Amino acid sequence: MGLGETVTLEQLETDPYPVYARLRDDEPVSWVPAVQLWLVTRHDDVRRVDLEPDVFTGATTPSTLNRTMGTNMLGSEGPDQQRVRRITEAPFRPRDVEARMHGMIPKLAHELIDGIADRGEADLFTAFCDPMSVRSLRFMLGLEDVAWEDILAWNQAMMLGLANFEGDPAKQAPADRSSAELGAAIERVLDRLEGGPDGSVLSWMLHHDTDGDRMNRTEIVANTKLMLSGGLQEPRDLIALAVWALGAHPEQLDEVSRDRSLVKRAVEETLRWCGPVGTSTRQTTRSVVFDGVELPEGALIGAVLSSANRDPRRFTDPDRFDVHRNDGAHLAFAIGTHFCLGAWFGRHLARVSLEILLDRLPNLRLDPARPVELRGWEFRAPTSTWVRWDV
Template identity: 30%
Template sequence: MPTVTGLDLTAPEVVADPYPHFATARREGAVQWHEGLGMWLTFTHAAANTVLRTRTLGRIWSPRTFVDAAPDEVLAAFELIHVNSLLENEPPVHTRLRRLVAGAFARGHVERLRTRIAELAQRLADTVADAGSAGSPVDLIELYAEPLPVQVIAELLGVPEADWGLLRPWSNAIVKMYEYRVTPEQRAAAERASSEFVDYLRSLVVARRARPGDDLISSLIAETDGDGARLTEDELVTTCTLLLNAGHEATVNVVGNGVTALLSHSEQLTALRADPSLVPGAVEELIRYDSPLQLFERSATADTIVGDVTVEAGSKIAALLGAANRDPAVFDRPDEFDVTRTDNPHLGFGAGIHFCVGAPLARVELQASLHTLLQRFPNLALAAAPERRPEFVIRGVRSLPVTI
């Protein structure tokens, strides 16, 4: 008989700190059935890694159904930005999309932005310094962690600075749909945001076709596959949406979760200040210790063995990335936060063919963000307890009050 877990991923205590619950469940089995979600969950690094790398466990988009949906509820724009996504497709569609997107990225966009990212971080640090100059608490999420990745993605895509403020609210509304408890109001907000974002990107694509620039949208328009194939307009729009949602949401939450961890572990903060060369490794530890993405679903296209269970064709299984990244079979002292950790095969960026295409950009952003905070604010400290986001799948801090 398979092990069945009753772990409630929406319970406040699990959302607040899932890791003790993962540890308890892990002792019961690497892969367990969750009746409420109707899918298998993994609790070990090995099982999660298998899920992410096995070709018979794919990302296959299917529209979600909701028991409280009104008869006239339509999520056409939300569906559009997923059905054409490289994240939601398998080969051969995924192969073609990823090759085109990776080809556009290979034109030096990350290196081109490296200096600019540092400049943006310094500019936002100026805002933090001004707001906290009188000793009053400032919200590091609002003034620093949120704006930086949005501005980076905006510059990457060629979004005019006057429109930067549009992006974060759209993304915030869309990603609410990835949770397992979604209200009708949240669905309506996600559809509005998707529709507005799609319309905006279509207009931007038209402008770049007429007048190409050195931005990623222009490169995506120009990129051709070996047989001359290009991205369709829907695929282009979807790719841009994915880069915003996946790219900046993860970066915001790594900074929020990571700075919370650093300010709660003074000895680690001291070590990092004493040796800035530790920053790249510390970024990997921030991702491992408190993963910004906790769960990644796959669907079985054929009967597939994961651990000691068989995931039957048509069934779903989810890799619990946060559980994988705290597995004592892989990580020494897994529940300890250690910025000097070097052996760190975390799964925060995924694995296999769906490994995050934006990982190099995310690492540059995170390293610049952390380096700037350490350099500019030697007295950075928590002013009050951080306010956690109330969701499980995308784990982050909504408000982080600090003094500088």
């Protein structure tokens, strides 16, 4: 029996890192029946999967992403994907994000903290990280007309479709219904924007024209759904994970509080040490021998980004959280054709949030009475983030 066959879903959900360490050492390309994927766990191999889209494609068959949202950039490869990337990258560049957000991120952070500052304790996950993430992205995309409760509910139901690898119609039906309702809401905003542009990403996609090449409405709707599904929970989880990682290392939290030039490093080290997105899912376009293992054509691969980020072949003492680390780039946003579109936006949101939390909540620390519990392997996050501060 292969090592992968002994791996259980519960082990991965509870704490995948010891499993990854064993796989990296003894079975770096491993069939794991519990998740029905070939897991690739070494840093250089994960890079190879992401950097060779001709062999390891994001356009999987079936594609739960494309089935639920319509054909989008993460579910495609080649010229179509490159064209949509070219158009959508512009509004997510650092300068553009700041111009589009009009100081909204710090304003929102202060507003949320105003609501809790005199309490001395809170679950930051629900009181801060979640609304920061949802409301900033909604503003950035231009979906201010749409209730954020609706966006969250539709997104939640669409997740069922994304995880529906078995094609169960009972799971797909609510996902399709929500996808249609979200699509109709996006279309209403596009109707309004036909009358005149604003500074939003939706407006950019609708009006941007490179030599007669524009995104059509079907493409805009599908890719907006993808941005929501990719962008709602990850920044929330990243902020919560950064608070947890620093809180679990009080001497480093203290250092970052005193020297704010370390905030940026703290966010990057959080992404490496416990990034919120675990895998790039790909499929082989032909049979390929990989680390001595023959993968057939059509094999589904989980290139495990969070394992690559803890590979001792790449990072010194990788299980140690260290804001002074100087090891170079991590893979928490993947690499290659599908490198995260919202990477800068997510980082910016996390950095500004952390700065303002440290400014406004003196002696911020984890609540020892309500310890943080993390769950998940494809997406890993705290279930709550209880903290205390001095009032």
